[in-house]
Amino acid sequence: xxxxxxxxxxxxxxxxxxxxxxxxxxxxxxxxxxxxxxxxxxxxxxxxxxxxxxxxxxxxxxxxxxxxxxxxxxxxxxxxxxxxxxxxxxxxxxxxxxxxxxxxxxxxxxxxxxxxxxxxxxxxxxxxxxxxxxxxxxxxxxxxxxxxxxxxxxxxxxxxxxxxxxxxxxxxxxxxxxxxxxxxxxxxxxxxxxxxxxxxxxxxxxxxxxxxxxxxxxxxxxxxxxxxxx
Numbered sequence: 001x002x003x004x005x006x007x008x009x010x011x012x013x014x015x016x017x018x019x020x021x022x023x024x025x026x027x028x029x030x031x032x033x034x035x036x037x038x039x040x041x042x043x044x045x046x047x048x049x050x051x052x053x054x055x056x057x058x059x060x061x062x063x064x065x066x067x068x069x070x071x072x073x074x075x076x077x078x079x080x081x082x083x084x085x086x087x088x089x090x091x092x093x094x095x096x097x098x099x100x101x102x103x104x105x106x107x108x109x110x111x112x113x114x115x116x117x118x119x120x121x122x123x124x125x126x127x128x129x130x131x132x133x134x135x136x137x138x139x140x141x142x143x144x145x146x147x148x149x150x151x152x153x154x155x156x157x158x159x160x161x162x163x164x165x166x167x168x169x170x171x172x173x174x175x176x177x178x179x180x181x182x183x184x185x186x187x188x189x190x191x192x193x194x195x196x197x198x199x200x201x202x203x204x205x206x207x208x209x210x211x212x213x214x215x216x217x218x219x220x221x222x223x224x225x226x227x228x229x230x
Contacts, residue, residue: 002039002064002086007039010064011064014068014070018070024147025073025074025147025151026147027075027077028075028076029078029143030079030080030081033080033082034082035079035080035081035082037082037084037085038087039064039086053184054182054184054185056181057177057181057184058177058180061176061181062177064093065094065173066170066173069093069166071157072156073157074155074157078139078140078142080139088128093169093172093176094169094172094173095108095112095176096176097168098172099111099112102127102128103128104127107128110126
């Protein structure tokens with residue numbers, strides 16, 4: 001997943017590519033069988049006051065996607081395998097406004113609200129990807145060709161082609177980062193984290209027969225969040 005160190009390295013690479021006059025476009029891809037397994041926010045966190053945690057999460061997410069939005073050149077994603085979580089929305093992020101615009105309301109609901117898993121061909125039908133390369137060994141060659149053709153046509157970043165769209169994405173990034181940060185100490189997020197660490201364990205499901213010990217911890221954290229986040 002995207003650890004804090006990886007995100008910092010990625011932003012540094014984008015900055016260097018943006019400043020290098022020899023670089024006309026950039027292609028993001030993964031290593032191994034996965035494009036990405038998500039953003040590892042939990043691995044980047046240390047014990048801290050809830051209000052500090054919220055500020056940390058907000059700034060981390062916002063700076064990450066601001067780095068994509070600030071990149072001045074065409075940016076492509078060569079998705080070489082399963083993609084999970086935040087990297088699915090890169091290179092611009094801002095899925096609350098980007099997905100409805102690119103995919104339509106129905107497909108957006110399927111991905112963001114229902115958590116639907118889709119394969120490469122369905123992703124193309126949704127409008128999430130532009131082309132499926134059947135042979136993964138040919139993926140980077142095809143991505144390189146698409147990038148070269150894009151540059152040769154004289155086009156720049158697509159998000160900059162529509163007046164006002166980049167500003168709308170920056171606003172959405174700020175709002176999404178705030179919403180993400182606020183969710184970190186709320187019961188649904190805490191329950192999801194427990195479920196991730198204890199798959200199949202129903203003894204600590206909120207509302208279950210043996211929910212009391214875990215529910216107490218959730219209530220304590222929620223109460224602290226309400227007090228300390230002010």
